[in-house]
Amino acid sequence: MHSVSVKDLSLSFGPVEVLQKLDIDINDGEFLVLLGSSGCGKSTLLNCIAGLLDITDGQIFIKGRNVTWDEPSQRGIGMVFQSYALYPQMSVEGNLSFGLKNAKMPAAEISKRVGRAAEILQIGPLLKRKPAALSGGQRQRVAIGRALVRDVDVFLFDEPLSNLDAKLRADLRVELKQLHRQLKNTMIYVTHDQVEAMTLADRIAIMRDGSIQQLAKPDEIYNRPVNRYVADFIGSPSMNFMQGSIGAKGLTIGDVTLSIDGYKSATKLAKDDVIVGVRPEHVATGNDVADAVYCTKVTADLLEPMGADTLVWTKFAGHEMRFRMDGQVRLEEGQEVEIGLSPENLHLFDKVTEERL
Amino acid sequence: MADLAFKDACGPRPKKAFTLPNFIIYTTLTLLAIYYLAPLYVMIVTSLKTMPEVRLGNVFSLPQEVTIEPWIKAWATACTGLNCDGLSRGFWNSVQILVPSVVLSIAVASVNGYALAFWRFKGANLLFTILLFGAFIPYQVMLYPIVMILRDIGLYGDVWGLVIVHSIFGMPILTLLFRNYFSSLPEELFKAARVDGAGFWRILIRVLLPMSAPIVVVAIILQVTGIWNDFLFGVVYTRPESYPMTVQLNNIVNSTFGEKEYNVNMAATILTGLVPLVVYFVSGKLFVRGIAAGAVKG
Secondary structure: OEEEEEEEEEEEEOOEEEEEEEEEEEEOOOEEEEEOOOOOOHHHHHHHHHOOOOOOEEEEEEOOEEOOOOOHHHOOEEEEOOOOOOOOOOOHHHHHHHHHHHOOOOHHHHHHHHHHHHHHHOOHHHOOOOHHHOOHHHHHHHHHHHHHHOOOOEEEEEOOOOOOOHHHHHHHHHHHHHHHHHHOOEEEEEEOOHHHHHHHOOEEEEEEOOEEEEEEOHHHHHHOOOEHHHHHHOOOOOOEEEEEEEEOOEEEEOOEEEOOOOOOOOOOOOOOEEEEEEOHHHOEEHHHHHHOOEEEEEEOOEEEEOOOEEEEEEEEOOEEEEEEEEOOOOOOOOOEEEEEEOHHHEEEEEOOOOEEO | OOOOOOOOOOOOOOOOOOOHHHHHHHHHHHHHHHHHHHHHHHHHHHHOOOHHHHHOOOOOOOOOOOOOHHHHHHHHHOOEOOEOOOOHHHHHHHHHHHHHHHHHHHHHHHHHHHHHHHOOOOOHHHHHHHHHHHHHOOHHHHHHHHHHHHHHOOOOEOHHHHHHHHHHHHHHHHHHHHHHHHHHOOHHHHHHHHHOOOOHHHHHHHHHHHHOHHHHHHHHHHHHHHHHHOOHHHHHHEOHHHOOHHHHHHHHHOOOOOOOOHHHHHHHHHHHHHHHHHHHHHHHHHHHHHHHHHHOOO
16 A cells, blocks of 8 residues: 555646646655755645645545545644744643644653653653754754654655754764664655765655656666756766767767667667766776776866865866766876776767657 | 064954044934933923922923922822813723723734734735725724714724724734734744644644744834824723823813913823833833834745
8 A cells, every 4th residue: 555645736826837747656664755956846745745735636645545635634744844843932842742732632642652752762851941952953853753753654854954064964864764764654755965865765756847757766766867857966976968979880979989789778779969978976997997898088177186086077079077086096187097988877868858768 | 473573463453442433423422312301301300390480481490399299280189171180090091991902902913913924815915905005094084984883883982992993003003013023933833833733723822922922012012102192092982081191181281271280281291101101111122123023024
């Protein structure tokens, strides 16, 4: 059984279509990440699932029950917000128990549940404090606890880590992953951070302009992006794109021609202009060049050392290109470097539709 | 490091205590303060003088013989028409008008502002525009129609009629105040409360109002000063036995028979102005802060 199903969901504000005929089935216990740049409709979709926004068309099912017209509190969801949204005048305990009191739960049961949530999230010593006296990470834990005590089927996260500094964000990311392992609830997580998406998700839905571009496992999205947008969005630094064309001898980019025998295409490749994509980390350097199908020498125009790696900016076949080198290799700007390309690491996209070939 | 030469800049920058710009600023401020405080000074010294001394006409001179007789007379025994119980009657009338008016108008306006800020129902903007339009209607235009309405519902001349009028006329600005304040609160808080199963009233009372102390204080100040200082509605919609303090003051000062008792008039005027004055002194800072808080986001 699917935990959450969104069927044919549309949302318009007047003439503006914010979400367009979305269909998503989320499995029981799955961690789904909605990923996209700002304004793509990912938070809007989450708000629709939560029942905080009325949809224009379609249906939403949670645990097989049609909740399209239900109030947020009746849907069996808990939500965690970017700004934490803790009630400032209530203590941590008050924040955790507010939802339960609204549901007129007996006091004994409330204190049992609050105690359990406090234990899981390790916020026991903070229960009597006001939110103002908590750090960002502690506040976010309380916000998660507020969803936890209600014993819901589905957790909804709306960019929960965006307000935290980089180090804390990395720590809480791991904690969230452990929490998911422990609770085994269905979780839907909205973010614009691809690292969060790749590390947390069982599946990622990449959204753009209110529609889903690709819904797949993280490695599938990374290795076989369905179109140029997804290819460009996922990966940091992002993919290099070049103009090319497919002819009798293979793929031609500028004055370079290489064989594409190893490329796994979805359909038979026609002789046509294409967009060629290659990830900076998939350009072979050093000892790997020997195994590459095509190799050449390029000039390192600019270096961006990042410790473990060095990002090298260069020109390749008339196109700007970046590639990644081992950070320990000594290299000067203006020096020549040998690089190699292999067809299995290339991504070919139709020049017009920008769909993967 | 080389040795720090004594002449070189080192440590905190020295501040000059006396400069020309400072001199100009403080002189101007002092003169303006004197200009604005002079009438108050005249009122206070006059109210402490005896009538023979007032007749000498030296308005700026200090009283030779300090007396609080005028204050007692203004409060307790000054006559208006047949009543000779001074301002005290007006004071209690004003309190009876003020308290329910302030409570009622703030209670209704906070719900209005909450609904307009968070529950964006169909036509909310139109309703808000119409409500704001009410702020621009001059009182005089509405004066007689309201007399007719109050007469028809049987509240003309009743204190409660005046309470209702004050509440209605306070509604546009108070609703605007509350709406803007609530709009400035994070919407996620409202969403979280909805997910937590709180309804319309519970969100307002348990979540939002406890965070609204600054704006409630502003609303109280606005209403207390506005209603206390009102003269027009008070004189039109109530009967002489329930005239508010301002109307009572006017009647004392404008009594046509006998000698003008300037010392009593001054004392009566200060007494009437005391309530708003105290409110301003106690909460002046909060007032400015609250107005600013409501005004940032519209």
